Amino acid sequence: MNLFNEIERVTKEIYKWQDTKNFVVWVGGCEEHTHLTYAQALALRDEYLEDGYDDVYIDRNEEAV
Numbered sequence: 001m002n003l004f005n006e007i008e009r010v011t012k013e014i015y016k017w018q019d020t021k022n023f024v025v026w027v028g029g030c031e032e033h034t035h036l037t038y039a040q041a042l043a044l045r046d047e048y049l050e051d052g053y054d055d056v057y058i059d060r061n062e063e064a065v
Contacts, residue, residue: 022061027053034061 023041025033027048036044041058048056 017060024059024061026055026057026059028055 018038021035021037023036023038024031025036025041025044025048033041033044038058045056045058
């Protein structure tokens, strides 16, 4: 296996979770949205932050993996 193939394999392994729907958006300590892709979770987080919420974060649901 050449170096390029190995780098490509490792990169895919590292980032494969980004397309899975196992992210959760928490607002004010409450689980608000589940089963999101990373991109969906980022978009929702940004919407909440723009609306003035300051306790918003994204978590990865390890049990869904």
